Each structure stands twice: as structure tokens, then as C-alpha cells.
Amino acid sequence: xxxxxxxxxxxxxxxxxxxxxxxxxxxxxxxxxxxxxxxxxxxxxxxxxxxxxxxxxxxxxxxxxxxxxxxxxxxxxxxxxxxxxxxxxxxxxxxxxxxxxxxxxxxxxxxxxxxxxxxxxxxxxxxxxxxxxxxxxxxxxxxxxxxxxxxxxxxxxxxxxxxxxxxxxxxxxxxxxxxxxxxxxxxxxxxxxxxxxxxxxxxxxxxxxxxxxxxxxxxxxxxxxxxxxxxxxxxxxxxxxxxxxxxxxxxxxxxxxxxxxxxxxxxxxxxxxxxxxxxxxxxxxxxxxxxxxxxxxxxxxxxxxxxxxxxxxxxxxxxxxxxxxxxxxxxxxxxxxxxxxxxxxxxxxxxxxxxxxxxxxxxxxxxxxxxxxxxxxxxxxxxxxxxxxxxxxxxxxxxxxxxxxxxxxxxxxxxxxxxxxxxxxxxxxxxxxxxxxxxxxxxxxxxxxxxxxxxxxxxxxxxxxxxxxxxxxxxxxxxxxxxxxxxxxxxxxxxxxxxxxxxxxxxxxxxxxxxxxxxxxxxxxxxxxxxxxxxxxxxxxxxxxxxxxxxxxxxxxxxxxxxxxxxxxxxxxxxxxxxxxxxxxxxxxxxxxxxxxxxxxxxxxxxxxxxxxxxxxxxxxxxxxxxxxxxxxxxxxxxxxxxxxxxxxxxxxxxxxxxxxxxxxxxxxxxxxxxxxxxxxxxxxxxxxxxxxxxxxxxxxxxxxxxxxxxxxxxxxxxxxxxxxxxxxxxxxxxxxxxxxxxxxxxxxxxxxxxxxxxxxxxxxxxxxxxxxxxxxxxxxxxxxxxxxxxxxxxxxxxxxxxxxxxxxxxxxxxxxxxxxxxxxxxxxxxxxxxxxxxxxxxxxxxxxxxxxxxxxxxxxxxxxxxxxxxxxxxxxxxxxxxxxxxxxxxxxxxxxxxxxxxxxxxxxxxxxxxxxx
Numbered sequence: 001x002x003x004x005x006x007x008x009x010x011x012x013x014x015x016x017x018x019x020x021x022x023x024x025x026x027x028x029x030x031x032x033x034x035x036x037x038x039x040x041x042x043x044x045x046x047x048x049x050x051x052x053x054x055x056x057x058x059x060x061x062x063x064x065x066x067x068x069x070x071x072x073x074x075x076x077x078x079x080x081x082x083x084x085x086x087x088x089x090x091x092x093x094x095x096x097x098x099x100x101x102x103x104x105x106x107x108x109x110x111x112x113x114x115x116x117x118x119x120x121x122x123x124x125x126x127x128x129x130x131x132x133x134x135x136x137x138x139x140x141x142x143x144x145x146x147x148x149x150x151x152x153x154x155x156x157x158x159x160x161x162x163x164x165x166x167x168x169x170x171x172x173x174x175x176x177x178x179x180x181x182x183x184x185x186x187x188x189x190x191x192x193x194x195x196x197x198x199x200x201x202x203x204x205x206x207x208x209x210x211x212x213x214x215x216x217x218x219x220x221x222x223x224x225x226x227x228x229x230x231x232x233x234x235x236x237x238x239x240x241x242x243x244x245x246x247x248x249x250x251x252x253x254x255x256x257x258x259x260x261x262x263x264x265x266x267x268x269x270x271x272x273x274x275x276x277x278x279x280x281x282x283x284x285x286x287x288x289x290x291x292x293x294x295x296x297x298x299x300x301x302x303x304x305x306x307x308x309x310x311x312x313x314x315x316x317x318x319x320x321x322x323x324x325x326x327x328x329x330x331x332x333x334x335x336x337x338x339x340x341x342x343x344x345x346x347x348x349x350x351x352x353x354x355x356x357x358x359x360x361x362x363x364x365x366x367x368x369x370x371x372x373x374x375x376x377x378x379x380x381x382x383x384x385x386x387x388x389x390x391x392x393x394x395x396x397x398x399x400x401x402x403x404x405x406x407x408x409x410x411x412x413x414x415x416x417x418x419x420x421x422x423x424x425x426x427x428x429x430x431x432x433x434x435x436x437x438x439x440x441x442x443x444x445x446x447x448x449x450x451x452x453x454x455x456x457x458x459x460x461x462x463x464x465x466x467x468x469x470x471x472x473x474x475x476x477x478x479x480x481x482x483x484x485x486x487x488x489x490x491x492x493x494x495x496x497x498x499x500x501x502x503x504x505x506x507x508x509x510x511x512x513x514x515x516x517x518x519x520x521x522x523x524x525x526x527x528x529x530x531x532x533x534x535x536x537x538x539x540x541x542x543x544x545x546x547x548x549x550x551x552x553x554x555x556x557x558x559x560x561x562x563x564x565x566x567x568x569x570x571x572x573x574x575x576x577x578x579x580x581x582x583x584x585x586x587x588x589x590x591x592x593x594x595x596x597x598x599x600x601x602x603x604x605x606x607x608x609x610x611x612x613x614x615x616x617x618x619x620x621x622x623x624x625x626x627x628x629x630x631x632x633x634x635x636x637x638x639x640x641x642x643x644x645x646x647x648x649x650x651x652x653x654x655x656x657x658x659x660x661x662x663x664x665x666x667x668x669x670x671x672x673x674x675x676x677x678x679x680x681x682x683x684x685x686x687x688x689x690x691x692x693x694x695x696x697x698x699x700x701x702x703x704x705x706x707x708x709x710x711x712x713x714x715x716x717x718x719x720x721x722x723x724x725x726x727x728x729x730x731x732x733x734x735x736x737x738x739x740x741x742x743x744x745x746x747x748x749x750x751x752x753x754x755x756x757x758x759x760x761x762x763x764x765x766x767x768x769x770x771x772x773x774x775x776x777x778x779x780x781x782x783x784x785x786x787x788x789x790x791x792x793x794x795x796x797x798x799x800x801x802x803x804x805x806x807x808x809x810x811x812x813x814x815x816x817x818x819x820x821x822x823x824x825x826x827x828x829x830x831x832x833x834x835x836x837x838x839x840x841x842x843x844x845x846x847x848x849x850x851x852x853x854x855x856x857x858x859x860x861x862x863x864x865x866x867x868x869x870x871x872x873x874x875x876x877x878x879x880x881x882x883x884x885x886x887x888x889x890x891x892x893x894x895x896x897x898x899x900x901x902x903x904x905x906x907x908x909x910x911x912x913x914x915x916x917x918x
Contacts, residue, residue, distance in 0.1 A: 086341040093158030163388035190370035207308035249382025436497035444491035465515035467507035480723020485788040506594040538574040630864040634891035641898035685916035696744025712882035741814025750825040
């Protein structure tokens with residue numbers, strides 16, 4: 001569903017339209033006083049329930065063969081008018097109307113199938129290619145796409161409405177039908193309906209109903225208890241009250257869900273239990289319904305203290321605004337349409353002063369009991385709307401999945417961070433069987449810091465002037481973790497299983513001017529930190545910069561929400577408290593107290609599936625079509641090159657057969673092209689030792705790559721499995737050295753080489769030598785800047801021992817086997833004693849152009865995957881599509897072989913026999 005920017009806090013009557021949109025309903029276009037105002041208090045240490053844990057009680061998901069088809073024989077009895085005021089117009093909506101009337105228990109199954117169909121249609125629409133900008137069909141194409149999008153949106157609105165109506169039917173509550181006043185019933189049918197107040201009240205929690213009673217008291221005032229008294233009110237005002245009450249119910253359901261969760265977890269803020277709050281700070285005014293003769297009796301009259309109200313009062317303005325915002329445009333439109341269907345479209349006139357003249361609006365006479373019924377129904381409608389919107393949102397996944405680094409927002413531009421915390425959600429990085437009992441110590445490590453936009457630049461956590469613990473110990477790291485730049489230090493303060501800690505001081509420190517300068521520089525460069533709790537990685541920014549006011553702020557309070565399932569840690573949510581952050585003033589010492597908070601929350605996610613979020617946040621869900629297009633292009637290139645090469649081979653084979661059958665023709669035929677250099681084709685190349693060494697090192701790297709793909713495909717490498725890939729590369733390179741030695745030496749001996757020992761040394765140093773030089777330079781730079789990329793001396797010794805004790809012996813062993821393999825080079829024809837003179841070659845047959853041509857096509861085939869691979873290295877993305885990458889790798893090998901054979905033939909046809917080094 002599309003995100004909406006609509007809220008009822010600070011709105012005229014419950015809904016405020018986006019700036020560029022035009023209200024379709026007269027109820028939503030009046031000038032009025034603000035609805036409800038809450039004080040702007042800052043409180044940022046309230047945790048949220050995870051979106052993935054929202055559930056709507058629609059029963060189990062059943063696979064049913066339900067299709068949105070309408071029978072031609074359907075009559076008026078299939079109309080939804082008997083149970084709801086809004087008529088559903090789309091084919092899916094009419095189908096759901098019939099289901100609601102005849103088989104309401106099948107609505108969830110029918111809705112689920114329609115949602116799947118909507119998602120399928122939308123995915124198919126994305127797959128279509130848009131015509132080129134010069135095409136005459138472009139305007140028509142875009143118009144059709146716009147119409148389809150409107151139809152899908154309307155269908156989604158009516159699905160939401162059908163689910164809301166179904167929830168009312170499950171509660172055995174009938175919605176008020178379209179209000180049409182008459183001489184016999186001036187209330188429009190409201191007062192003649194049986195009272196269902198008790199049923200409506202029972203659909204809300206006790207805390208929520210306390211706030212609903214206060215809401216009723218604000219609307220009805222001191223006449224709330226007199227249900228028989230009648231008031232005359234125009235439909236416009238009644239519609240305003242109704243729409244505002246729907247929005248209020250939507251908001252109330254959202255905050256009540258969070259309240260009930262934190263109440264169950266016993267983590268409610270202390271302010272909730274501190275007693276009654278001043279009502280005058282909560283409410284300032286209400287819709288203009290009071291101007292029609294309803295005496296509200298003064299604000300605050302009859303209002304009760306409520307724990308839920310105190311809880312809402314603890315929100316800061318930003319949190320309150322977010323909870324008061326309707327999440328989707330479909331829900332906003334649905335509220336408008338439902339209100340219009342219930343009250344009709346009143347005739348509205350705008351006066352010269354800009355006010356609304358509703359004198360021509362229709363008047364209804366309705367009892368206070370009827371008004372109470374309308375308000376209760378509206379609040380319940382809003383509550384149900386939140387439920388079904390969450391259900392549809394989770395089923396159809398219209399909202400984007402949380403990214404792995406959720407804190408990658410517009411942090412640098414001085415914009416506020418959405419929410420109370422800088423929210424980070426991460427799944428497991430380790431499949432080990434970690435089990436804990438209550439009170440057991442959970443491993444907590446601080447790792448490194450660095451600028452967010454340069455992943456290669458990282459430093460130790462305590463290189464910044466944080467409080468360095470006296471008894472800080474470093475974790476023993478694997479080889480891959482050290483190569484990855486990890487430097488884990490054990491956090492000396494306890495994180496105990498199922499034991500919460502609230503704002504526990506870590507230390508107090510007076511930052512000197514130099515310390516402040518270091519922190520200011522780090523905050524200015526968007527430094528982030530990395531920590532691990534039970535091998536679960538968490539990230540967060542060190543501070544925030546307000547560019548407009550030139551304020552540098554340091555976050556000094558980290559808030560950990562740890563989700564557990566029985567005796568295992570499943571997920572970590574890390575936040576930074578913006579309320580207590582410290583301002584860093586240049587050339588001024590600052591006193592800082594560092595704090596941390598730990599909260600435990602239960603989840604039903606099993607331990608085996610705690611990696612699911614990482615898989616969902618990879619490039620697989622959003623860009624899978626792009627990757628498969630790359631695979632298709634690669635396969636097409638393979639087929640084209642294979643066909644071209646097959647044509648060449650067919651011509652060569654026909655020539656060979658013709659010459660073999662007619663020797664006289666072969667003698668009389670003047671030799672041209674490749675036929676005249678057959679005595680020079682297999683002449684041994686220059687620098688054959690270097691060529692053999694290149695062949696041996698290339699074969700080793702090819703073997704290494706194949707083994708890496710095998711490990712990746714069986715699931716050894718997964719996101720944030722610290723150092724696994726680097727460890728595998730080091731170990732496999734050492735173990736495959738024998739392949740390099742055997743290939744290089746055997747080929748060198750076939751070419752008639754005798755100094756195989758020198759060839760073996762060249763093979764061993766051909767790849768490792770340049771790598772060693774590059775490493776020495778980069779390591780020296782890292783040491784100079786004290787970066788974590790600098791390898792400790794112990795790690796350098798370990799790598800040297802692996803190369804000396806494993807790689808080198810295997811290289812020599814492979815060389816000995818290759819020397820004794822007795823393989824001989826067998827040319828199909830005799831080589832001439834004197835080399836034939838090579839004729840002048842055109843520029844495109846020279847070495848450099850042919851190298852460019854030979855590399856261009858393979859690069860075109862793999863450039864898509866290269867983009868995502870480099871993005872995972874330098875842009876913090878996650879790449880997990882190893883299957884597709886392996887297919888691309890195989891096609892790369894085939895294309896390289898085919899284009900090499902083709903270019904070699906073209907070179908020989910030009911009477912150039914120097915093909916070895918091409």
C-alpha cells in the first residue's frame with residue numbers, strides 16, 4: 001500500500017490531506033479548530049513491537065479455489081447495502097460483497113487469494129519493458145499503466161473495506177446504513193436501530209475504553225448520560241465528528257497494542273504510573289459539532305485518569321506524530337468514502353471570508369444515545385481498519401522490508417532521525433547452539449568504528465576517547481576475522497540473560513579539548529560503531545550533526561532490545577537515545593556520562609530461521625529479474641559464438657576432406673591463409689617458462705574459484721559470518737598449490753624445457769609476489785594510520801608459515817609429479833626448420849586491439865554481477881545470489897574459450913603463427 005502523510009493530530013476534523021491533493025469529500029474540507037493536542041515531551045526509551053509480529057485473527061491460511069467472478073444471475077439480494085453503507089464497485093469488491101452476504105467465513109481465504117493475484121499482476125507489470133522515449137506508444141503505455149494502478153488501488157481499498165465489515169459481522173455488530181432522514185424517522189435510521197453499545201465496548205481493552213469514554217465525554221459533554229435527549233445537527237458536523245472518531249480509533253488501536261505489549265513485558269515507563277495527568281494539557285478543543293447546540297460542559301468535565309493516556313503523554317512529539325499518521329493512502333481514501341456513503345454529500349458553500357456556509361446542509365434530529373452509537377461505531381471502525389491494514393500490509397508486503405542497515409537515512413543533512421531511536425535490526429550471524437539460563441552472561445563485544453561511507457577505513461573502538469576499561473580483554477579471533485579487520489574487545493559490563501537494566505552508568509568522563517575535537521571529527525564524517533551480542537552484529541552512529549545550527553551531538557546512551565525464544569537469543573534491536581545526547585562544543589571541555597539499557601522481549605521466531613531477515617535484505621528480492629536477464633544475455637552470447645565457431649569448423653572440415661580425397665587438386669591449389677603456415681603453427685613460443693607459469697597459476701585460481709563456489713552453494717558463506725570467506729581463500733589457495741605446480745611443470749616439459757626448478761619458483765612467485773608487494777604497501781599505510789586493516793605480526797607469521805609449510809611443499813610435490821608424468825607434446829604436423837616471414841598486419845589484427853576485443857565481450861556479460869559484487873564490497877550491500885553468480889561464471893568460461901578460438905583462427909588466417917601469447 002502506498003504510504004500516506006495524513007494525520008489527525010492538528011487536523012481540522014480528523015484528516016489532513018497531502019499538500020498537492022484535493023479533498024474529495026466535503027467533510028474533509030472545512031475550517032475548524034484542532035482536534036486533539038498532546039504536549040511535546042521528549043521520551044525516547046520506549047521500545048516497539050516488531051512489525052513481523054503483528055497478527056490479525058483471520059484464522060489459518062487455507063488454500064481454496066476462489067476466483068473473483070460474478071454470476072450474471074446475481075440480483076439485488078447480493079448487495080452489501082444491507083450490512084454496510086459503502087457499495088463495492090470493482091469486480092473483486094462485488095465478488096467479496098457476495099461472499100460477505102452468503103459465506104462470510106470464507107472472506108479471509110478469498111481476500112488472501114485476491115491479494116496474491118494483485119501482487120502477481122503488479123510484478124508482471126514491472127517486468128514489462130517501457131517503450132522508448134521516441135515511440136508514439138509511450139504516452140498510451142503510460143496512460144494504461146496509470147489506469148491499471150488506479151484500478152489496483154481501488155481494489156485494495158475495497159479489500160480493506162470487506163475485511164473491516166467482516167470483522168463487524170464476526171462481532172455480531174451491524175454497521176449503520178446510509179442516513180436518510182424522513183418524516184417518520186428524522187434521525188436517518190440511527191435511533192430506530194437496537195442499541196449495540198455493550199458489544200462495541202467489549203471490542204476494546206479496558207484501558208482503551210477508558211480513553212473512548214473520555215472521547216465521548218468531550219463530544220457529548222454533560223448530556224452523555226441522557227440518551228433520550230434529542231439534538232438537531234447538520235450532516236456536515238456529524239460527518240466531521242464521525243471521521244475524526246475513525247481516526248481516533250485508528251490511533252488508539254496503534255498505541256494500545258504497544259501499551260499492552262510493554263505492559264505484558266513489564267517495561268512500561270515510570271511516568272505511566274505516576275498518577276493523574278492534567279487534562280487541560282491533553283485536549284485543547286474538538287470538532288465544530290458543539291456549535292450546533294451540543295453543550296459540552298467545559299473541557300475536562302467528566303474525564304477520567306487513564307494509564308493509557310499517561311502512557312501516550314510520555315511520547316515525544318515525533319513519536320506521537322508517527323502514531324497519529326495513517327500509513328497508507330488507501331486507508332485515508334476508505335475513511336472518506338465510508339463517511340460519504342454514510343452521511344451523503346452535503347451542499348457546501350464557501351463564504352467570501354473563507355468560512356463554510358452550511359445553511360443548505362441537511363439537518364437531522366438525533367438523540368444523544370444515537371450520537372454515542374455513531375461515535376462508538378466510528379472508533380471501532382478505525383480500530384478494525386488498523387488491524388486489516390496491518391494484515392494486508394504483511395500479506396502483500398506493500399511496505400518495503402527493513403534494510404539490513406536501517407540507519408542509512410538522511411542523517412548527514414541535519415534531518416531528524418525517524419523515530420525515538422536510530423533503529424537497527426539484525427538477525428543472527430552464527431548458527432552455533434547458544435543456550436542460556438536466566439542470569440547467564442551473554443557475550444558482548446565492541447569491535448570497531450569508522451566512516452560510514454568508506455567501509456575499508458576502520459579503527460578500534462577504543463581509539464576514540466571512550467572510557468577504556470581497566471580489565472578489558474580482547475577476544476581470540478580466527479584468521480579470517482583478523483584479515484577482515486575485526487578487533488573484538490570483551491565488554492566488561494554485564495549483559496545477563498533475561499535480566500533487564502535501565503540506564504546503567506558505564507562511566508563518567510571529562511572530555512578534554514582534544515577528545516572533543518576527535519569526537520567532533522568522527523561525528524562530522526558519519527562514524528559508526530559495530531558491536532556483537534551473542535554473535536549478533538549491531539551498528540549505530542556515534543552522533544549527529546545539525547548543519548543548520550552547526551551543532552555536534554554525541555550519543556551517550558545505547559539501548560538494546562534483545563529478542564529471545566526460550567533459552568536462545570534470536571535478534572537484536574539497537575537504538576540511541578536522542579534525549580540524553582551531549583553537545584560537543586569546539587575548544588571546550590565536556591562532562592559525559594555513558595549509559596546503557598538492556599530490555600528483553602520474547603519472540604516466536606525459531607532459532608533456525610533467525611537468518612531469514614538477512615536473506616530478505618539481500619539483493620535477491622528486489623533485483624532478481626535483473627540477474628536473470630544477465631543470465632539470459634550470457635546464454636545468448638554463448639549460442640551465437642558457438643554457432644559462429646561451428647560454421648568455421650565446418651568450412652575447415654570440408655577443406656580437409658576435399659584435399660584428402662583429391663591429392664592432385666591439393667598439389668595444384670595455391671596455399672593461402674592458415675594452410676600456408678601449417679609448418680609454423682606449433683613452433684614453441686618465446687618465454688615458454690613464463691607462459692607455463694601463467695598457465696599453472698591460472699589453473700590454480702580457477703580451481704580455487706570452483707571450490708569457493710561449491711562452499712557458497714552448500715551454505716558455508718552467509719551474511720556476517722565473520723571472516724569465513726577470507727579463511728577459505730587462504731586455506732584453499734595453499735591446498736591448491738599442487739595444481740599449479742603440476743600444470744606448470746608438465747606443460748613446460750612438453751615444450752622442451754629443462755630448467756623445471758626455475759619454472760617452479762616462477763610459478764610460486766607469479767601470483768604471490770605482486771600480492772606481497774601490494775600487501776606491504778597497504779599494511780604500511782594501515783599501520784601509519786593505526787587502522788584495523790593493519791595485520792598484527794602474529795597473523796603475518798601465521799600466513800608466512802602456511803605459505804612455507806603447506807603451499808610451497810605442495811607446489812614442489814605437484815611439480816615433481818608433473819615432471820615425471822612422461823607427457824609429450826604431439827603436433828599433428830612437422831614443424832619447419834625456419835620460421836616463415838609474417839606479412840604486414842592491419843591495425844585490428846595487432847595484439848592490443850585483439851586483447852581489447854577478447855576482453856570486451858566477457859566483461860559485458862558479467863558487468864551486471866560485477867556491479868552488485870562491488871556494491872557489496874564498497875557500498876555495504878549484501879550479496880547472497882551464489883547460484884546465479886555460478887551460472888554467470890560458467891558462461892564466462894565458455895564465452896572466453898569460444899572467443900579465444902575464434903580470434904586464434906582469424907590470426908592464423910592472416911598468416912600470423914604467433915598465437916601462443918594472444
